[in-house]
Amino acid sequence: MDKQIVFEDEHIRAIYLKGSSDTLVLSFGDLITRAKGNSINAEKSLSKYEYSVIGIMPKQKSWFPAVSMLGVLAAIQPILAEFKRVVGYGGSMGGYAAIKYAKPFKMNRVVAMVPQYSINPEEVEDRRYTDFYDAETNGDMRIQAADISENCEYIIVYDPYFDLDREHYKKIQPLIPQLHTLHLPYTGHDAIAVLANSALLHDFIERPFDKTYFYQQIRAVKKNSKFYYRSVIAHLLGNHNEALGKILKTIDLQLDSTFFDASLKQTITRILLNNKRVDEQDLQKLGISINLPFEDKTQLLDSYGKVLVFNVITQKLESYDQKVIDVNGKYIIPLHVEHSGLATVEVKKQTYLICMNDRRVTKLFKQDDELSSDMNPLVIKKGSGFYSLAYKNVYMRCDESGNCLFESETVGEAEKFSIS
Structure with a gap:
């Protein structure tokens, strides 16, 4: 299908994709899907059903300024006149625009994923996007009751447990009497990626709103979405x-x-x-590979009484309770320390140096291997009744969660390790 740019200024590029549908979709881009050539937000899913689409794509992180949007509106009037039904679709910044401009564009339905109410720091507590606010460009940008069309149906999808997006929803919801809300728990701001499904998008555009039906479809999509499980894991x-x-x-x-x-x-x-x-x-x-099958060794204790180990899964020094090591000794290997020297671990009678660079990337090297120029061995120093571990002139401590940090240029109580 042919595409043509029908409007462009410094903030927005509008691209028309002529299809065979009776419905025109206004697809608004977001921070990620900003204008790139003639690409359109959700183009692959929309093209599958041969929708006629106008992709309204932001060129900057400027939240669809009103002056630019009035320019788009004037440019596409002849196209709008060809269609009896217009649906706006977008997520985040694009969801904001779909709601904000539904009335002048005479939309019949808006589908907005995790939309913003405003990015004006005086109007919202959410600070994710306030750096992009410009008083001149974004003057009076918040969604207001005057923006809402009584002839338009509004659907918002968001995570009710995600505080930042919930703030925006709570400010938008009272403005729209005919609002339909669909919850997507524990996905944070990733609802757009989780629901990136052509059949579901088709339902959002065409199907009369039926909450039970939409939740059934959402559940089906979630089961096959890696983005969903990543979000659930991250948030729970x-x-x-x-x-x-x-x-x-x-x-x-x-x-x-x-x-x-x-x-x-x-x-x-x-x-x-x-x-x-x-x-x-x-x-x-989980896509986590194991490089080496380490064996159990002796113990060096941090200031919390946890055992210092090398974790072959994360490739980091960490500390764990002994009972955790007892059942997971294949993956978390206690350091063997007897005297001052280079920090090492043993693997099937082979000794490996523990080395690190200034970016705190840790790697193991056989003792006879050449070290890359950015890598330096960790040094164990034996003191009076304690041991310390140093990288260059910085000493290591472990926090209560077991994370090892190189922060101090002196050895305090937190930087002291003992042998059990």
């Missing part, structure tokens, strides 16, 4: 750690190694190790 762990075990045992996940960022991967593995015996299948589902 810490308070509901049993949820991870249930997900791992009942859901057929097969994630790649880059699916979780390093911080979330470390949190997940710590919870796994502290709450259950870790097995290979669990780790494979």
Whole structure:
């Protein structure tokens, strides 16, 4: 299908994709799907049903300024006149625009995922986007009762447990008498990615609103969405750690190694190790690979009485209770320390140096291997009744959660380790 740019200024590019549908979809981009050539937000899903679409794509993080949107409106009047039904669709910044401009664009339905009410710091407590607010560009930008069309049906999807998005919803909800709300718990601001499904988008555009039906479809989509399980894991762990075990045992996940960022991967593995015996299948589902099968060794205790280990899952120094090591000794290896020298761990009678760089990336090297220029071995220093671990001139301590931090240039009580 042919596409053409029908409007462009410094803030917005509008692209028309002519299809065979009787419905025109106004698809608003967001911070991620900003204008790139002739690409349109949700284009793949919309094209599957041959919708006629105008992609209203932001070129900047400027939240669809009113002056630019009036320019879009004037430019597409001949196209709007061809259709009896117009549906606005967007998420986050795009969800805001779909609601804000439904009235002048004479939309019949708006589908807004996790929309904002405003990004003006004087109007919202949420500070995620307030750096993009410009008083001149975004003057009087909040969604107001005057923006709401009585001839338009509004659907908002959001996570009621996510405080930042809930604030915006609570400010929008009183303004729209005919608002339909669908909850997507424990997904945070990722509802757009979780519900990126062409059949569901088609229902949102065409099907008369039926809450029971839509929740059935949402549940079906969630079961097949890796984004959903990533969001659930990220938002529930810490308070509901049993949820991870249930997900791992009942859901057929097969994630790649880059699916979780390093911080979330470390949190997940710590919870796994502290709450259950870790097995290979669990780790494979999470896309976590094991480099080396380490063996159990002797113990060095931190200031909380936990054992200092090298974690082969996270490739980091950490500390754990002895009972955790007893059932997970394959993955968390206590350091063997007898005297001052380089920090090492042993693997099947092979000694490995523990090395780190200035970005705090930790790696193991065989003693006869060449070290890359950015890597330096960690040094163990024996003091009077204690040991310390140093990287260059900075000493390590472990916090109460078992995370090891190189922060102090002197050895205090927190930087002292003892042998059990």
